[in-house]
Amino acid sequence: MNGKFMSFIRGLYASPFSIAMTLFWAYLAFLTIPTVVNWAVINAVFVAEDGDGCSRSGACWAFIIARFDDFVFGRYPEAERWRIIVAFGLPLILALSSLIMSQKQRGKILFGSILLFPISVLLFMYGGVLGMEVVETRLWGGFALTLVIAISSIASALPIGILLALGRRSHMPVIALVSTTFIEVARSVPMITVLFVASIMFPFFVPEGVEVDKLLRTIIAVSLFAGAYMAEVIRGGLQAVDTGQYEASAAMGHGYWQSMRFIILPQALRISIPAIVNLFIGFFKDTTLVLVIGLFDLLNMVLSATSDPKWLGFEVEGYVFAAAVYFIFCFGMGHYSRHLEAKQKQR
Amino acid sequence: MQSQEAPKTNDILLEARNLNKFYGTFHALKDVSMELKKGDIKVICGPSGSGKSTLIRCMNFLEIPEQGDVIFKGQKVEDSTKSLRALRSQMCMVFQSFNLYPHLTILENCTLAPIWVNKTPRKEAEEQAMHHLERVKIANQASKYPNQLSGGQQQRVAIARGLTMNPEVILFDEPTSALDPEMIKEVLDVMISLGNSGQSMVCVTHEMGFAREVADSVTFMAEGQIIETGNPDEFFTNPQTDRAKDFLSHVL
Numbered sequence: 001m002n003g004k005f006m007s008f009i010r011g012l013y014a015s016p017f018s019i020a021m022t023l024f025w026a027y028l029a030f031l032t033i034p035t036v037v038n039w040a041v042i043n044a045v046f047v048a049e050d051g052d053g054c055s056r057s058g059a060c061w062a063f064i065i066a067r068f069d070d071f072v073f074g075r076y077p078e079a080e081r082w083r084i085i086v087a088f089g090l091p092l093i094l095a096l097s098s099l100i101m102s103q104k105q106r107g108k109i110l111f112g113s114i115l116l117f118p119i120s121v122l123l124f125m126y127g128g129v130l131g132m133e134v135v136e137t138r139l140w141g142g143f144a145l146t147l148v149i150a151i152s153s154i155a156s157a158l159p160i161g162i163l164l165a166l167g168r169r170s171h172m173p174v175i176a177l178v179s180t181t182f183i184e185v186a187r188s189v190p191m192i193t194v195l196f197v198a199s200i201m202f203p204f205f206v207p208e209g210v211e212v213d214k215l216l217r218t219i220i221a222v223s224l225f226a227g228a229y230m231a232e233v234i235r236g237g238l239q240a241v242d243t244g245q246y247e248a249s250a251a252m253g254h255g256y257w258q259s260m261r262f263i264i265l266p267q268a269l270r271i272s273i274p275a276i277v278n279l280f281i282g283f284f285k286d287t288t289l290v291l292v293i294g295l296f297d298l299l300n301m302v303l304s305a306t307s308d309p310k311w312l313g314f315e316v317e318g319y320v321f322a323a324a325v326y327f328i329f330c331f332g333m334g335h336y337s338r339h340l341e342a343k344q345k346q347r
Numbered sequence: 348m349q350s351q352e353a354p355k356t357n358d359i360l361l362e363a364r365n366l367n368k369f370y371g372t373f374h375a376l377k378d379v380s381m382e383l384k385k386g387d388i389k390v391i392c393g394p395s396g397s398g399k400s401t402l403i404r405c406m407n408f409l410e411i412p413e414q415g416d417v418i419f420k421g422q423k424v425e426d427s428t429k430s431l432r433a434l435r436s437q438m439c440m441v442f443q444s445f446n447l448y449p450h451l452t453i454l455e456n457c458t459l460a461p462i463w464v465n466k467t468p469r470k471e472a473e474e475q476a477m478h479h480l481e482r483v484k485i486a487n488q489a490s491k492y493p494n495q496l497s498g499g500q501q502q503r504v505a506i507a508r509g510l511t512m513n514p515e516v517i518l519f520d521e522p523t524s525a526l527d528p529e530m531i532k533e534v535l536d537v538m539i540s541l542g543n544s545g546q547s548m549v550c551v552t553h554e555m556g557f558a559r560e561v562a563d564s565v566t567f568m569a570e571g572q573i574i575e576t577g578n579p580d581e582f583f584t585n586p587q588t589d590r591a592k593d594f595l596s597h598v599l
Contacts, residue, residue: 248446
């Protein structure tokens with residue numbers, strides 16, 4: 001550690017160019033850091049009744065604190081918000097409990113917690129069972145909604161992507177054609193179009209009386225869209241698996257599905273981890289696009305809060321807060337991916 | 348298991364009839380026929396590009412011949428899931444590059460097919476796997492991953508993996524060609540002991556010492572054709588064709 005630090009210090013003045021760069025960055029830091037610290041910390045107001053209690057020279061974090069619950073839970077009825085905590089808490093506890101399990105059990109438990117997630121969301125957040133009142137999905141919002149959309153669609157994009165990737169490589173022409181067409185079409189349209197189709201045009205296509213919840217339509221649309229991208233990433237992984245593996249599994253008598261399940265896919269997915277996580281992060285952030293079809297995810301809640309008459313004109317604070325939340329989660333995912341890769345390398 | 352002295356039956360276990368294989372316009376196998384009796388050890392040799400690997404890979408339909416038949420235990424092999432499963436669960440192959448599953452432990456490599464193809468209960472499959480790993484003298488490495496083993500050890504595991512299916516025939520596709528010289532012997536020793544226990548095998552190999560010691564017949568191929576077949580003593584001391592003489596002068 002000390003050696004690393006010393007070589008870092010030495011690098012700062014190793015050559016005339018290094019010295020110039022050091023001075024340049026030091027000057028830039030001198031210009032920006034004090035301003036940012038002044039705004040974000042020193043002149044910031046953390047406690048205030050309303051916007052009038054905030055100064056214009058510093059950040060108004062009081063606004064974020066005052067509306068924090070709404071950013072997290074959206075317009076969900078306040079008395080029922082404990083249900084959201086339970087809905088997320090149950091799968092989370094299950095997932096965390098996997099940490100004390102053996103390596104073999106851990107995968108199964110994690111898989112189970114992902115399966116549990118939509119069930120527990122449906123039971124507790126939607127309600128209608130166990131004496132809990134139904135809370136319509138149009139009242140869902142905030143970071144809870146962001147997580148519901150992101151987790152459900154990302155989790156279903158993976159199996160969809162696997163099937164599409166296998167389909168595209170299939171020797172059966174119809175399956176290959178259908179998969180390829182789907183992937184290429186989905187990749188060639190912007191996600192906003194897909195969201196509009198799901199939210200506005202879909203009701204025209206179904207017979208009268210049939211109604212599919214808007215949030216559900218959105219999740220299905222994002223899943224299929226993300227699945228197409230996932231398929232290409234996994235196809236890359238499948239191609240990277242040595243042909244000897246396909247031959248060995250065939251020679252041992254495994255059929256197509258067995259060989260995919262036990263031999264090829266585990267290796268292909270392992271190869272694709274960085275690219276898969278990259279997609280996860282991308283789609284996690286892209287869920288903010290649902291604001292164009294009127295869903296109140298985290299970003300939309302923040303935006304609507306800035307037009308609250310009590311707290312007018314604090315857009316910057318709102319955006320910084322939303323950015324910070326997204327950063328924490330995306331950084332976490334990236335970090336976990338690197339951890340997984342490092343673990344694989346030990347073999 | 349029959350001992351070496353026991354009279355070999357005349358049952359033909361595996362037969363290739365007039366196989367033809369093309370890669371594009373390249374004619375890789377030209378009307379090749381051969382047969383293997385139960386308990387026999389057949390060595391196929393020849394210069395590279397002679398079609399010997401293609402021939403052995405056609406035997407379990409990793410390559411599908413355009414013309415001709417493969418007959419296994421009296422049944423013609425069809426290119427159908429059912430027929431291939433029946434064929435491949437009784438015949439295993441050992442590859443030049445081992446092709447162990449890198450994400451599974453040695454033991455898991457050896458239990459996957461018994462459990463999922465033959466539906467053997469896990470515990471029984473593990474016991475059998477350990478028995479076969481014992482046979483190739485590598486049982487103490489059972490919980491390691493393939494990349495932690497040397498090439499020779501990996502190839503011995505590959506042989507054990509094949510043995511777990513109790514195969515009627517083992518196909519060896521240049522099993523020692525990717526090995527460092529000091530590891531070749533440990534693999535050949537395993538192959539010899541298998542041969543001595545009565546295991547039927549087809550071996551594509553350049554190891555002429557092995558051929559001399561255990562083979563029942565040696566087949567020499569060149570340019571997609573079988574040039575000559577004979578018992579090892581005759582073939583090595585008195586090859587019939589100039590081609591074979593020329594080949595032997597290079598490898599011996």
